[in-house]
Amino acid sequence: MQYLCLVRIDDDLIGKLTPEDDRQQQLESMAHDEDLKRSGHLIAAQPVQGPESATTIRVRNGKVSMTDGPYVETKEHLGGFMVIDAKDLNEALALAGKAPVARFGSIEVRPTWDLKD
Amino acid sequence: MTDTVDIDAIYRAESRRVLATLIRLLGGFEAAEEALHDAFAAAAERWPREGLPANPRAWLVSAGRFRAIDRIRRRARFDALAPEVAHEVERMAEEASEPMDAQTIRDDQLRLIFTCCHPALAPDAQVAMTLREVCGLTTEKIAAAFLVPPPTLAQRIVRAKTKIREARIPYSVPAQDELPGRLDTVLHAIYLVFNAGYSEPADDADLAAEAIRLGRLLADLLPDAEVLGLLALMLLNNSRRAARTDVAGDMVLIADQDRSL
Numbered sequence: 001m002q003y004l005c006l007v008r009i010d011d012d013l014i015g016k017l018t019p020e021d022d023r024q025q026q027l028e029s030m031a032h033d034e035d036l037k038r039s040g041h042l043i044a045a046q047p048v049q050g051p052e053s054a055t056t057i058r059v060r061n062g063k064v065s066m067t068d069g070p071y072v073e074t075k076e077h078l079g080g081f082m083v084i085d086a087k088d089l090n091e092a093l094a095l096a097g098k099a100p101v102a103r104f105g106s107i108e109v110r111p112t113w114d115l116k117d
Numbered sequence: 118m119t120d121t122v123d124i125d126a127i128y129r130a131e132s133r134r135v136l137a138t139l140i141r142l143l144g145g146f147e148a149a150e151e152a153l154h155d156a157f158a159a160a161a162e163r164w165p166r167e168g169l170p171a172n173p174r175a176w177l178v179s180a181g182r183f184r185a186i187d188r189i190r191r192r193a194r195f196d197a198l199a200p201e202v203a204h205e206v207e208r209m210a211e212e213a214s215e216p217m218d219a220q221t222i223r224d225d226q227l228r229l230i231f232t233c234c235h236p237a238l239a240p241d242a243q244v245a246m247t248l249r250e251v252c253g254l255t256t257e258k259i260a261a262a263f264l265v266p267p268p269t270l271a272q273r274i275v276r277a278k279t280k281i282r283e284a285r286i287p288y289s290v291p292a293q294d295e296l297p298g299r300l301d302t303v304l305h306a307i308y309l310v311f312n313a314g315y316s317e318p319a320d321d322a323d324l325a326a327e328a329i330r331l332g333r334l335l336a337d338l339l340p341d342a343e344v345l346g347l348l349a350l351m352l353l354n355n356s357r358r359a360a361r362t363d364v365a366g367d368m369v370l371i372a373d374q375d376r377s378l
Contacts, residue, residue, distance in 0.1 A: 049283060088287040
């Protein structure tokens, strides 16, 4: 049985870390991912860029609307996730907007961190 | 004997169009702004001696582009730049310089407007970006008009450019099927600019006039019914501006307004 584990970060706690401690926790996270991979439990894992990089897309009555940021109505609940490959934000938004669920909720589209950097 | 070359006038007339093209050629705002600065520095040095080139705009784009390539090459010697970047630079250098025709310039201006007004940017960021990059207003003037401290406004623009870069907002004119929605966002931003200026008395940083200028530019580049409608609305409202308030700054009822103003 598969699970979504959605990581939420506490800005206050993370903000208190020194740059060295922050780098340390990132290295430890990557090591944990490796452990999960080795034990065969990992299906997908990736860090995403912060809320300031997010765009939210909705489709209502055939009309597409986009807003900046993670904009969630309190009556929405997490329904799933996709990790897609696209050449730029417009393509990502177009692909996300085609998901049928965009008509019944919102899809927040955020660029991931390229771990090669 | 060369005629005196008015670099300031040329900057006012051409810098925004040159920037729009440089952003496309160099792939980003930062590189384009540096290139623009370098291009005008070169012009200020050479034009008084050599005279005005036949096509100043093309000269500036060319100068900016080559200096940008030089910059990257020089940096590559100091940093261990990834091979792909060095490759990209050489590709940029080799690309046959395309004709800088009127259509290319108009397309680049549209690219700039649609990028500054991308819905992935917050509305106040769209407005700040448009006034700064398309209209060329200084951050001080924009900040004063919106009653925010200049550093706050500057940060707003920095964050917008960061998002454009990090989320990879493409520098492009939207496809036909996306155009109505995207145009809506642009018109909304222009109207926000107009509103910000309309309630203030016309002064140095007259945003209402700037909005009308933007409306005219957009109508010229994209003669769409909605664009013309907004322009007409702004012109109509602006025409009555002088008559709206009396000497004390109080509102004058429409029936009492002086129609000769």
